[in-house]
Amino acid sequence: MAEKERTDENTIFVGNKPPMSYVLAVVTQFNGGSDDVIIKARGRAISRAVDTAEITRNRFVTNSKIKDIKIGTEAITNEEGRTSNVSSIEITLTIK
Amino acid sequence: MAEKERTDENTIFVGNKPPMSYVLAVVTQFNGGSDDVIIKARGRAISRAVDTAEITRNRFVTNSKIKDIKIGTEAITNEEGRTSNVSSIEITLTIK
Numbered sequence: 001m002a003e004k005e006r007t008d009e010n011t012i013f014v015g016n017k018p019p020m021s022y023v024l025a026v027v028t029q030f031n032g033g034s035d036d037v038i039i040k041a042r043g044r045a046i047s048r049a050v051d052t053a054e055i056t057r058n059r060f061v062t063n064s065k066i067k068d069i070k071i072g073t074e075a076i077t078n079e080e081g082r083t084s085n086v087s088s089i090e091i092t093l094t095i096k
Numbered sequence: 097m098a099e100k101e102r103t104d105e106n107t108i109f110v111g112n113k114p115p116m117s118y119v120l121a122v123v124t125q126f127n128g129g130s131d132d133v134i135i136k137a138r139g140r141a142i143s144r145a146v147d148t149a150e151i152t153r154n155r156f157v158t159n160s161k162i163k164d165i166k167i168g169t170e171a172i173t174n175e176e177g178r179t180s181n182v183s184s185i186e187i188t189l190t191i192k
Contacts, residue, residue: 050167
């Protein structure tokens with residue numbers, strides 16, 4: 001069980017599902033005892049990551065606040081082997 | 097001329113045009129002598145605002161860095177008078 005306590009445990013990867021799916025995942029992390037939850041996304045899902053953080057903070061875990069926001073660029077290689085750059089975001093929410 | 101030095105002068109609002117339009121606007125602001133440029137967006141344009149900051153920083157104004165990133169929620173009233181919430185982002189780039 002202690003083995004399971006990796007950094008990824010507190011990380012929610014936001015994709016193409018409705019924001020509420022990810023909000024639920026974040027809330028579950030906090031309810032499970034995490035002090036910090038990291039919300040990550042790339043490309044067009046970045047807007048949804050911001051929605052996830054805002055909905056969590058304003059409606060579900062109102063004692064949480066934004067601890068840190070990082071943006072970056074990642075190189076993605078597609079099936080044909082071509083590389084393209086995609087923006088990324090990492091939002092850390094905390095209840096500490 | 098001094099009158100023109102408002103806060104909005106340094107602010108680029110990102111909408112639905114291709115990211116390079118906004119990159120050009122940010123580069124123009126820096127070339128015009130601004131130390132800080134604020135990139136703002138709402139809703140789905142948030143991803144494009146991150147693209148704009150990243151492309152500017154990595155390719156065009158390589159001495160610029162991210163000074164601050166804020167996210168928030170704004171209430172929008174549509175034509176029928178209904179109110180909905182939309183997420184927003186504010187990225188400050190600096191060359192100071």
